[in-house]
Amino acid sequence: MSTSQQPQTLAAPAPRAEVPRSSQLQFRITRFLGWFLVRATLIFICVLWTVPTFGLLISSLRDKDALAVSGWWESLQSTITQDQGRSGTAADQIEQEGRYIISGNLLPEGDRREISSFGLTATGFDDFAVGETATTNEGFEITVLEDGTYRLISMEPIPESFSRGQRITFQAETPPRLTLENYDEVINTEGLGDAFLNTATVTIPATIIPIAIAAFAAYAFSWMRFPGRLLLLSIVVGLIVVPLQLSLIPVLRVYNTLELRGTYPGIWLAHTGFGLPLAVFLLYNYISSLPRDLIESAQIDGASHFDIFIRLVVPLSVPALASFTIFQFLWVWNDLLVALVFLGTRPENQVLTSQLNDLVGSRGDNWEIMTASAFVSIAVPLLVFFALQRYFVRGMMAGSVKGG
Amino acid sequence: MDQFVNAALAILLGVGGMLVYFYGTNFVLDTTLADRFAADGKLIHSNARSRERIRPWLFVGPAMLLLTFYLLYPAADTFRRSFYDARSENFVGLDNYEWAINSSGFQQSVQNNVLWLLVVPFASTGLGLLIAVLADRVRWEAAAKALIFMPMAISFVGAAIIWRFMYAYRAPGETQIGVMNAILVWFGGQPQTWITEPPLNNFMLMLILVWIQTGFAMVLLSAALKGVPEETIEAARIDGANEIQIFFRIMIPQIAGTLAVVMTTIVIVTLKVFDIVLVMTDGQYDTEVLGNYMYRWIFRNLDYGKASVIALSIMVATLPFMFWNVYRFRREEKLR
Numbered sequence: 001m002s003t004s005q006q007p008q009t010l011a012a013p014a015p016r017a018e019v020p021r022s023s024q025l026q027f028r029i030t031r032f033l034g035w036f037l038v039r040a041t042l043i044f045i046c047v048l049w050t051v052p053t054f055g056l057l058i059s060s061l062r063d064k065d066a067l068a069v070s071g072w073w074e075s076l077q078s079t080i081t082q083d084q085g086r087s088g089t090a091a092d093q094i095e096q097e098g099r100y101i102i103s104g105n106l107l108p109e110g111d112r113r114e115i116s117s118f119g120l121t122a123t124g125f126d127d128f129a130v131g132e133t134a135t136t137n138e139g140f141e142i143t144v145l146e147d148g149t150y151r152l153i154s155m156e157p158i159p160e161s162f163s164r165g166q167r168i169t170f171q172a173e174t175p176p177r178l179t180l181e182n183y184d185e186v187i188n189t190e191g192l193g194d195a196f197l198n199t200a201t202v203t204i205p206a207t208i209i210p211i212a213i214a215a216f217a218a219y220a221f222s223w224m225r226f227p228g229r230l231l232l233l234s235i236v237v238g239l240i241v242v243p244l245q246l247s248l249i250p251v252l253r254v255y256n257t258l259e260l261r262g263t264y265p266g267i268w269l270a271h272t273g274f275g276l277p278l279a280v281f282l283l284y285n286y287i288s289s290l291p292r293d294l295i296e297s298a299q300i301d302g303a304s305h306f307d308i309f310i311r312l313v314v315p316l317s318v319p320a321l322a323s324f325t326i327f328q329f330l331w332v333w334n335d336l337l338v339a340l341v342f343l344g345t346r347p348e349n350q351v352l353t354s355q356l357n358d359l360v361g362s363r364g365d366n367w368e369i370m371t372a373s374a375f376v377s378i379a380v381p382l383l384v385f386f387a388l389q390r391y392f393v394r395g396m397m398a399g400s401v402k403g404g
Numbered sequence: 405m406d407q408f409v410n411a412a413l414a415i416l417l418g419v420g421g422m423l424v425y426f427y428g429t430n431f432v433l434d435t436t437l438a439d440r441f442a443a444d445g446k447l448i449h450s451n452a453r454s455r456e457r458i459r460p461w462l463f464v465g466p467a468m469l470l471l472t473f474y475l476l477y478p479a480a481d482t483f484r485r486s487f488y489d490a491r492s493e494n495f496v497g498l499d500n501y502e503w504a505i506n507s508s509g510f511q512q513s514v515q516n517n518v519l520w521l522l523v524v525p526f527a528s529t530g531l532g533l534l535i536a537v538l539a540d541r542v543r544w545e546a547a548a549k550a551l552i553f554m555p556m557a558i559s560f561v562g563a564a565i566i567w568r569f570m571y572a573y574r575a576p577g578e579t580q581i582g583v584m585n586a587i588l589v590w591f592g593g594q595p596q597t598w599i600t601e602p603p604l605n606n607f608m609l610m611l612i613l614v615w616i617q618t619g620f621a622m623v624l625l626s627a628a629l630k631g632v633p634e635e636t637i638e639a640a641r642i643d644g645a646n647e648i649q650i651f652f653r654i655m656i657p658q659i660a661g662t663l664a665v666v667m668t669t670i671v672i673v674t675l676k677v678f679d680i681v682l683v684m685t686d687g688q689y690d691t692e693v694l695g696n697y698m699y700r701w702i703f704r705n706l707d708y709g710k711a712s713v714i715a716l717s718i719m720v721a722t723l724p725f726m727f728w729n730v731y732r733f734r735r736e737e738k739l740r
Contacts, residue, residue, distance in 0.1 A: 042538045045531075046551045049615065052566045053554065055583060059569065071581050201411040205418035212422055213466045220463035224456070230737065232468065237733045239475050241722050243676050245698050245715040247474055249708050250481035253492075254473075264414045273474025276467055305459055306430045334559030336679045337699070353561040353679075360565065360683055367569065367581070374565040378558045385557035389550065392557070393623055 053378075060375045061178045064368035078173040081113070082125050086165040087142070087150060090158045100154045106168060107148035113172035118144040125169040136166055144168060182372035190369060191347060192355065192376050199333060199351040199377075201264060202343070206271035206332045207325060213272065214279030215287075215321065219309045221280070222288035223295050233284070239277040247274070248341050255342060262344045270342045271332050279324055286320035287313055323394045330381050330392075352377040422466075429462045479719070486712040500709045510714065512690065513697040517721075520610055520677060520693065525670040527614045529663065532621025536629055537651070539622075549626065553619035560616070560679035567612045568684065571598035602690035609691060612680050617673060621666045628662035629655060668725050675721050694718050 059072040066079045085106035093100045107113055119127035120134055120142070128134045134142045140158070144150045152166060187193040220226070221233050251270065252261065260266035290313065298308045314321075336353040345354055356373055363369045385392050437451040437458070485492045486500055504510045535552055539545045555563060572582030576595055580586040585595040598608045632655055640650050656663075678695030685691045687700065694714055701711035 038538050038541050042535070042542060042548055045535060045538075046548050049552050049555070049618075051583065052570050052615070053558070056566050056569060068581070070579055071583070071586050073583075073586075197408060197411050201414050204415050208419050209422050212426070213470070216426060216463040217467035220460045224460040224463065226457075226460040226464075230734075232464065233737075234730050234734060235476075236467075236471065238726050238730045239471060240729060241672055241726050242475055242479065243715070243718045243722055245676070245695060246482050246719050247478035248698075248715070249485060249702060249711060250478035251474060252702075265418065268418050269470065270474065273470045276470055277475070280467060304434070305456065305463075306434075309463075330557060334562070336559070336561050336682070337695075340699075341702075353559055356561045356565060357679075357683055360568070364568070367572070370565055371569065374562050378562040381557040381559070382554070385554060386550075393553065 056371050056374055059367060060182055060371035061180070062182075062368070063174070063177050063179060064182060064366075066174055066176070067368050067371075075178075076176050078114075078175050080116075080171060080173050082169065082171050083113075084122075084125075084167060084169040086167055087152050089165045090160050090162040093154075093158045095157075098155075100156065100158050102152040102158070102165075104150060105148045106144065106150055106170060107172075111148070112177070113148070113174050114146050115144060115148055115170045115172045116146075118168055118170040120166065120168065122167075122169060125171045138162065140166070142166065142168065144170065182368045183376070186369055186372045186376060190359070190363075190373065192352070192373055194347070195350055195352045195355045196376060198349050199353075201349075202267055202271075202339065202351055203329060203332045205264075205268045206275075207329045209268055210272040210275040210279050210328060211283075211321060211325060214276055214283050214324075215314065215317070216309070217276075217280050218283035218287050219305070219313055221284050222290075223308075223313075224305060236277050236280050236284075240281060242277075244274050244338065248337075252341060261342060262346060262349065264349065267338065267343045270338055271328075271335070274338065275328050275331065279328065282324050283317065283320055286317055290316055319391075319394075322388075322391045326384060326388060326392050330384065333381055425466065426462075430459070433458060433462065482712045482715055485708050486716055488709050490707040490709055492708050496709065500713045503710060504713045504717070509692060509697060513687075513692045513694045513714075514717070516606060516691065516693050517675065517677075519606060520613075520674050521671060523607070523610045524613050524617065524674045525667050527610075528617035528670050529621045529625075529666050531614070531618045532623075532666070533625050533663075535618070535622045536626035539626065540629060549619075549622060552622055555616045556619045558616070560612075560677075561683050563612050563616055564680050564683035567608075567615075568599070571608060573597045599684055599691075600689045605685065605689055606691055609680055609684055612684075613674065613677060617670050621670065624662055624666050625659060628659040632658045668728070672722060672725060675718055 055072045058075055059067055062072065062075050065081075066075070069081065070077075070079050088102040088104050092102045092104070094102075106115070115130055117126040117129050118134070119125050120136060121127075128144075130144055130146045132143070136142060136152075138154075140152050140154045142150060142152050150168065187196075221229060255261040255266055260269075294312065295308060298312055303311070334353065336357065339351045339354050340357075343349055343351065343354070345358065350358075356377055359370060359373055433455055437455045439447060439451055440449045442448050487495060487497060489496050489499075535548070539548045542548065558566070570583050571585075572580070573585055573595055574580050574582075576589075580589050580595055584598060589595055596604070599605045636654055636658070637650055640654050645653070676695055677693055678699065681687055681691055681693050681696045682699070687693070687696045694717060698711050698714040698718070701707050701714060
């Protein structure tokens with residue numbers, strides 16, 4: 001022990017003092033540059049990776065009029081719009097202390113805009129600031145206030161010929177506002193609420209069924225002896241990467257005959273079939289690595305394989321089961337192809353991804369609909385991700401052999 | 405509310421039915437092949453051996469049946485249908501294959517798939533490796549990695565909509581609401597129609613998959629990098645190697661196995677790409693890929709023969725990976 005430590009202690013005092021001062025400075029600068037570059041690059045990449053999702057979230061919370069005219073990064077600034085209105089007509093005039101007045105509000109009730117300037121010609125919307133007085137061709141004086149109220153004052157009675165009122169153009173600011181209105185609209189009007197429930201109805205059994213079936217099979221492959229074990233297991237491993245495109249047509253034909261297409265059991269079984277190879281493989285890796293003594297001593301005590309599986313192996317395999325549960329849950333929740341082919345697009349059982357795809361076609365430019373809808377569909381996966389990150393990462397890593 | 409009740413019922417039925425099967429069959433097996441006892445409780449005849457000969461098949465039975473119906477039989481049937489006409493009624497020999505070779509749509513899909521394969525796996529793995537190395541040197545490693553990994557949780561459809569918004573286009577002079585065009589205009593450029601302008605648009609679609617897959621590559625590679633023994637790196641440093649030499653000569657060879665797994669996984673994801681193309685362009689503007697092209701031939705052109713050939717061509721591309729997986733698995737089984 002002591003002999004191995006000696007050379008280390010001898011080598012420790014490095015001959016630093018001999019390094020000239022200038023090159024030491026140079027060394028420090030390079031080291032600082034390295035330190036700085038690592039952080040700057042990493043922060044840059046992190047921002048780059050987060051901006052798309054963040055922009056979607058912010059946009060989904062914005063006022064839909066503001067969303068259409070400015071970028072989401074400006075969502076904390078007011079948006080400026082130009083508009084015009086008309087004053088009341090001669091019929092609206094009121095006499096007050098020898099003056100004839102028409103008053104009213106340019107903005108409809110409930111409008112949140114604030115007027116900043118106004119004018120009397122089509123392009124003159126910033127000729128006068130709010131509170132200033134403009135004079136019309138007829139010699140009337142007009143004042144417009146921030147909240148949209150205006151007063152038109154005349155020293156003489158206003159003649160009947162003033163029947164169309166005065167055009168007033170103005171520039172208004174919409175103060176920034178975050179709202180859940182878009183969510184209300186997509187969930188209640190666009191049917192995303194139902195689609196959400198449909199997705200859950202598809203996903204929950206399509207996650208639990210393959211895990212249960214795979215766990216039984218994985219146990220049998222690990223601890224039971226039967227002819228053809230290794231061959232069957234090799235087939236399972238081989239099937240992991242088979243593209244499911246290969247299965248679409250034949251299964252679809254059978255489903256049409258059996259009237260399973262468009263039914264929940266149909267899609268549960270389809271997801272089960274496509275998810276099984278990976279599930280069996282992962283659970284086999286885990287269950288077969290449990291200590292042999294444990295299983296054998298239970299057998300000697302007279303427990304059947306069914307008892308050993310339920311009472312001993314399942315509780316011990318919780319980490320592996322949890323990881324695969326998350327992987328399969330997200331896979332099914334996020335799936336589009338299997339849902340399109342085997343469930344179809346009828347509204348009574350259309351899932352979120354499929355409805356989103358339809359929305360791109362019909363409402364692709366209504367960004368208030370698109371952003372809120374997209375966020376409804378990714379909210380659950382994101383929640384699972386942030387809440388169960390450790391299991392999630394493990395599940396994804398374990399699923400790596402499958403490739404999507 | 406109705407919907408909710410139906411959903412809950414459906415879930416109970418599906419999950420319950422399966423549990424009934426496993427408990428039921430095992431119960432039936434244990435009662436029909438029960439051990440026989442004499443009146444004094446002495447064992448007369450044990451059926452344990454026959455029970456345990458049958459039980460494995462109760463356990464693997466459902467899995468094997470489902471795999472046969474959903475993967476094995478369809479693979480064979482798709483192969484058969486590739487030699488038949490649109491409705492799989494008349495044998496047409498190699499006509500569908502001949503069509504594929506001469507079809508410009510098929511050629512374009514193959515070309516684009518190859519382009520995707522050249523870009524996405526390398527870009528994702530390279531970026532993932534860079535981030536893994538950088539993140540290893542900061543204290544906020546976990547937070548940085550979480551942000552990069554997050555897109556893995558998002559569906560391809562969701563990601564496609566997120567990026568459609570990034571690429572949103574407004575005519576020059578109007579306010580740009582898409583980030584990409586806003587940046588371009590801010591630097592004095594002209595707004596671009598990112599997803600309708602070939603060949604640029606193909607790369608814009610690939611970017612979405614890179615965005616999703618980089619986190620995956622990063623997590624696996626980061627774990628592998630942390631597994632490189634500290635002593636090896638220390639030894640190289642004492643021998644005078646600089647950081648770059650250490651990275652390429654020590655670390656890369658040590659994580660070569662993980663790099664291969666990451667690359668092949670992303671290659672397979674890329675081969676099957678479908679959702680992104682469907683949502684972004686539906687294969688228009690020269691962006692067709694095999695996954696979407698097959699979908700088109702099943703549901704719009706209603707030709708099972710041609711769709712089968714397209715499916716088989718995706719399958720052929722995955723075959724090497726299939727054999728490699730089985731080979732590795734059997735090798736490890738022998739070591740057990």
